[in-house]
Amino acid sequence: MGRVIFHIDVNSAFLSWEAVYRLYHLGGTLDLRTVPSAVGGDQEKRHGIILAKSNPSRKYGIRTGETVLEAKQKCPDLILVPPNYSLYDRSSKALMKILRDYTDRIELYSIDEAFLDMTGCSREPEKTAHEIRNRVREELGFTVNVGVSCNKLLAKMASDFTKPDRVHTLWPREIPDKMWPLPVGDLFYVGHASKRKLYDLGIHTIGQLAAMEPKYLRAVMKSHGILIWQYAHGLDDSPVVTEPPLQKGYGNSLTTPRDVTEPWLAKQFLLSLAETVSARLRADGAKAGVVSISIRDYNLVFTGHQMMLRTPTDLTVEIHEAACRLFDELWTGLPIRHLGIHTGAVSRDGVRQYEMFEKVDYDKQRKAEEAVDALRKRYGADSVMRACFLESRTEPGRPWIDHMGGGISREKRTVDYTRENVL
DNA sequence: TCTGGGGTCCTAGGACCC
DNA sequence: TCTGGGGTCCTAGGACCC
Numbered sequence A: 001m002g003r004v005i006f007h008i009d010v011n012s013a014f015l016s017w018e019a020v021y022r023l024y025h026l027g028g029t030l031d032l033r034t035v036p037s038a039v040g041g042d043q044e045k046r047h048g049i050i051l052a053k054s055n056p057s058r059k060y061g062i063r064t065g066e067t068v069l070e071a072k073q074k075c076p077d078l079i080l081v082p083p084n085y086s087l088y089d090r091s092s093k094a095l096m097k098i099l100r101d102y103t104d105r106i107e108l109y110s111i112d113e114a115f116l117d118m119t120g121c122s123r124e125p126e127k128t129a130h131e132i133r134n135r136v137r138e139e140l141g142f143t144v145n146v147g148v149s150c151n152k153l154l155a156k157m158a159s160d161f162t163k164p165d166r167v168h169t170l171w172p173r174e175i176p177d178k179m180w181p182l183p184v185g186d187l188f189y190v191g192h193a194s195k196r197k198l199y200d201l202g203i204h205t206i207g208q209l210a211a212m213e214p215k216y217l218r219a220v221m222k223s224h225g226i227l228i229w230q231y232a233h234g235l236d237d238s239p240v241v242t243e244p245p246l247q248k249g250y251g252n253s254l255t256t257p258r259d260v261t262e263p264w265l266a267k268q269f270l271l272s273l274a275e276t277v278s279a280r281l282r283a284d285g286a287k288a289g290v291v292s293i294s295i296r297d298y299n300l301v302f303t304g305h306q307m308m309l310r311t312p313t314d315l316t317v318e319i320h321e322a323a324c325r326l327f328d329e330l331w332t333g334l335p336i337r338h339l340g341i342h343t344g345a346v347s348r349d350g351v352r353q354y355e356m357f358e359k360v361d362y363d364k365q366r367k368a369e370e371a372v373d374a375l376r377k378r379y380g381a382d383s384v385m386r387a388c389f390l391e392s393r394t395e396p397g398r399p400w401i402d403h404m405g406g407g408i409s410r411e412k413r414t415v416d417y418t419r420e421n422v423l
Numbered sequence B, C: 001t002c003t004g005g006g007g008t009c010c011t012a013g014g015a016c017c018c
Helices: A013-025 A056-060 A068-074 A085-099 A125-140 A152-159 A172-178 A192-200 A206-210 A214-232 A263-283 A316-330 A362-379 A387-394 A399-404
Strands: A005-010 A037-040 A050-053 A079-081 A106-110 A113-117 A144-149 A167-169 A250-260 A287-297 A302-313 A336-347
Touching (some): A005 A085, A005 A125, A013 A050, A037 A068, A050 A068, A192 A214, A263 A362, A263 A387, A302 A316
Parallel strands (some): A144 A167
Antiparallel strands (some): A287 A302
């Protein structure tokens, strides 16, 4: 007996959730979904890309990922709203709660997508799919597409057919009719680079890809060639994974409001990033054995540098120290647009190996950072702040570093808990 | 055209070991 | 001075997803 897999996909998730919020929680009268509108980042802070768009804005050729500026040029009347991640989190949880009424074999694929393993359910799959679709619309106010098939790949391809508020099947026998005529770039895991390679080979549709000799694809595209060839035939036996796998790494990165040319300022941004990364490590009881940084310069050229730590750590100070060393080794002096810290080689054994000559007293430092974590959890991220951030905030001519504190007031409590480690 | 931020996996090359 | 082959670890970079 074959499997039955659903893929649930929220239509224009960020935008729909904002639209519903404005209608039902703020009592607004305009439904953003009915006019050209989009969720986009703040241009002032150089975060200006389109994250989600309404259906009517499709007519203007607005695409997800393009700059807010481009979108505005295409449609001057475009209504832009800022992202609201806590709203998305709540909306996602409400959706998942409904889905759990149908099965507990759910894989949360992303904030707005899930796979359901419906194998063995007595009801007809399409009927259940329509019930889910209707319930989400009626109870939550936004719409979903449901893709129905026998594996995750086909279910996902199916949910991407016509939108919104639709159920589509893509059973294996339907592949030639429903999937093979599609442009090859629509296939899962055929991104920009693969698409270009395939076009160079004269492959424009999924059907043409399916007709290729897999050995040939392997020669051109390595193992990825085999993967997408299998996908073009609808082959996928990956299971619906209920338990989220342990995270392999923790990272934070940011586009600075303006290009950074001074090392001290770059290192201050790195401190801010080290704080959030290490707080997440501590919250998960994890330690990182590798620290890496990335720099994107004003020409948008990406570079990275990494190092192994002698001892895995979850301390802000140690991750920051490593990041600064890497920065000094990597930075060529070009103005910086984007900075990132990523950690890897994560261990979760809960013990700290002590070195012969510890630079910092781990236990003492760990307690201090833990105390700050607790305060921030209770009173908000801005409740505790390093003195260096306060000072730089008030330094004349640098008001733009503001965002690092999220706009704190000077009256708020500040604890400089690692004076000696501040730059 | 002037591109955010969070991840995962794969590959190639160099260092090093036997 | 020149020379093999196999294996592991580390790093850089690319590709993909949302």
